[in-house]
Amino acid sequence: MRLRGHTIKAVLLQVHSIAGLVLALLLALIALTGAIMSFEDEIVDHLxxxxxxVIPREMPPLTPDDLIARLKAAQDVGKVSAVTLSSDPAAAVHVRFARDEHGGRPASLYVDPYDARVLGLPRGEAFFATVRRLHRWLLIPGDARGWGRPITGTVALGLVVMLISGLVLRWPRRAGSVKTWLKPNLGLSGRGLHRSLHAVIGTWVLPVYLAMTLTGLWFSFEWYKDGLIWLLSRPQVAAAKMPPKMPPKPSRGADRSEPAQPIGFDRAWTTFQREEGDRFSRALLTLPAGPGTVIRIRSWGKDRTLEATRDEFRIDAAAGQLVSAERYDDKRFGEKIIAAIYDIHRGAILGWPGKLVFMIAAVLMPLFSVTGILLYLSRRKLRRPAQRPLGRLVPGE
Structure with missing residues (x-):
């Protein structure tokens, strides 16, 4: 039995070591970029x-369509894809633009809600956008549709294997001893110190890494996302997550000379205000990417700051008719977990202390890469014989 245990641990050690050597650089890169983004919202708001x-005025703010029309009349801007509006009369409107024909996305703008005057381009937006693409897709062309997405997902799966194998490998004989689990032996040096830091600090951050990895897989693999939705939500909710069917293509005899009329925000915004009243603090209105007419509106209450605690409405912009309303308070426990995937991934579910803990854990990832490589090299050195064995001497030699 003991021999079998040693064999299993030897195999796990090989798996742990090989996975660590192969993934060390990518893990460190993904972790450090995640750490940079930990307090992105606070940094961008400060900058x-x-x-x-803006200075509040007695006059009512412009409607979204009037604001966009004045903005386009004043300067050459791209196609607007989304606007963020607020119930605060002193808050500027945030306008985002669709990708151009080359695939690039123009910088967003902050605009005065009363006269559509451009207040400026958000500082730090381009930097964090690049860091985000590096974190999620390794800057590989195609972004979410390219090879970067499955590669980062595979790295995350490798980290899960390393975490589980590492926990088994370091399981002490006195498993109930808190000191053995959590206190590094700083009196050691060389290989002993490297092993102590690798094992003990790894135990500290293991729950954080598991939370990061198991939620990060949501953004990498559709099969994982579909599985979580099936496991945690109601069947009708899972069915509602399916994208709407595209309208049928016009027949050959149909008149194609008339271009599709562009849709605006105003009717959907009026319907949303009628539904929500003054309960919202900010609302993100997003135009459909395709030829549809249904606008998505995500809104956050005045006492809610987490990304997960949003209500989501879908409104037909042409008719001003409410298509669906998904309120956070009506969700079941499993559905709230699904909504909070992003907040769990970055530790925001625990407030700023959670974000700080997750950031520190991410910053520590290179430590495991360095100590793991040092431990691997020291094991190879110990296994290497100090001197080649001399062959048996033959008489006369």
């Missing part, structure tokens, strides 16, 4: 405090 606020 742009002077252009995110």
């Amino acid at each position: 742009n405090a002077d252009i995110m606020r």
Whole structure:
């Protein structure tokens, strides 16, 4: 039995070591970029405090369509894809643009809600957008549709294997001893110190890494996402997540000379205001990417700051008719977990202390890469014989 246990641990050690050597650089890169983004919202808000606020006026703010029309008349801007509006009369409107024909996305703008005057481009937006693409897709062309997405997902799966195998490998004989689990032996040096730091600090951050990895897989693999939705939500909710069917193509005899009329935000915005009243603090209105007419509106209440605690409405912009309303308070426990995937992934579910803990854990990832490589090299050195064995001497030699 003991021999079998040694054999299993030897195999796990090989798996742990090989996975670590192959993935060390990518894991460190993904972790460090994630750490940079930990307090992105706070940093961007601080950098742009002077252009995110306006002086409130007695006059009502412009409607979304009037604001966009004035903005386009004043300067050459791209196609608007989304606007963020607020119930705060002193908050600027955030306007985002669709990708151009080359696949690039123009910088967004902060705009005065009363006269459509451009207040400025958000500082730090381009930097964090690049860091995000590096974190999610390794800057590989195609972004979410390219090879970067499955590669980062495979790296995450490799980290799960390393975490489980590492826990088994370091399981002490006195499993109930807190000191053995959590206190590194700083009196050691060389290989002993490297092993102590690798094992003990790895135990500290193991729950954080598991939370990061198991939620990060949501953004990498559709089969994983579909499985979680099936496991945690109601069947009708899972069915509602399916994208709407595209309208049928016109027949050959149909008149194609008339271009499709562009849709605006105003009717959907009026319907949303009628549904929500003054309960929202901010709302993100997003135009459909395709030829449809259904606008998605995500709104957050005045006492809610987490990304997960949003209500989501889908409104036909042409008719001003409410298609669906998904309110956070009506969700079951499993559905709230699904909504909070992103907040769990970055630790925001625990407030700023959680984000700080997750950031520190991410920053520590290179430590495991370095100590793991040092431990691997020291094991190879110990296995290497100090001197080649001399062959048996033959008489006369």
